[in-house]
Amino acid sequence: MKQKSIDLLNKAVADELSAVHQYMYFHFHCDDQGYDLLAGLFKKIAIEEMMHIEDLAERILFLGGDVEMIASEEVQKIHSIKEMLDLATKMEESSANDYNKWANECSANADSVSKKLFERLVEDEERHFNFYDDEINNMKKFGDNYLALQSIERSKSNAAGQSAE
Numbered sequence: 001m002k003q004k005s006i007d008l009l010n011k012a013v014a015d016e017l018s019a020v021h022q023y024m025y026f027h028f029h030c031d032d033q034g035y036d037l038l039a040g041l042f043k044k045i046a047i048e049e050m051m052h053i054e055d056l057a058e059r060i061l062f063l064g065g066d067v068e069m070i071a072s073e074e075v076q077k078i079h080s081i082k083e084m085l086d087l088a089t090k091m092e093e094s095s096a097n098d099y100n101k102w103a104n105e106c107s108a109n110a111d112s113v114s115k116k117l118f119e120r121l122v123e124d125e126e127r128h129f130n131f132y133d134d135e136i137n138n139m140k141k142f143g144d145n146y147l148a149l150q151s152i153e154r155s156k157s158n159a160a161g162q163s164a165e
Helices: 002-032 036-062 081-108 112-142 144-159
Strands: none
Touching: 002 036, 002 081, 002 112, 036 081, 036 112, 036 144, 081 112, 112 144
8 A cells, every 4th residue: 555655656756856847947948038027937836846846755755665756757848938838837737637636546545644745736736827827818918018028127127237036
């Protein structure tokens, strides 16, 4: 029974590692293009995903397993902001669905602590989905002006001699 939970927890580690890598890639490119708000959002969520990995790893080790630090997916080299946000929402939705299923599997195997961990992760993934979905809606509402405003804010800060960070 413990092994089933360990396997599911390691699958989650792999997905979270992929998210960290993908979101940091998006962070770098948004930052390079002057989209500070989006760059900050991708970085913030990547850090939250790292904290998920830590929680998952602690549980795996408690159960007597070993943490497999192998990402489940390669980084997709996307430069379009819309495509970045579309992929991010798909990733978060997929994780939330998987974690819901895995919470139920852990419950069926009498592992309520892993079940609770997965349930907490579902809440976070749904919140992340909502952040990305809001950004997609902002782009639909405001079009290219939405991204232009972010670049203009950085230019204004640079001209005033202030750092964006």
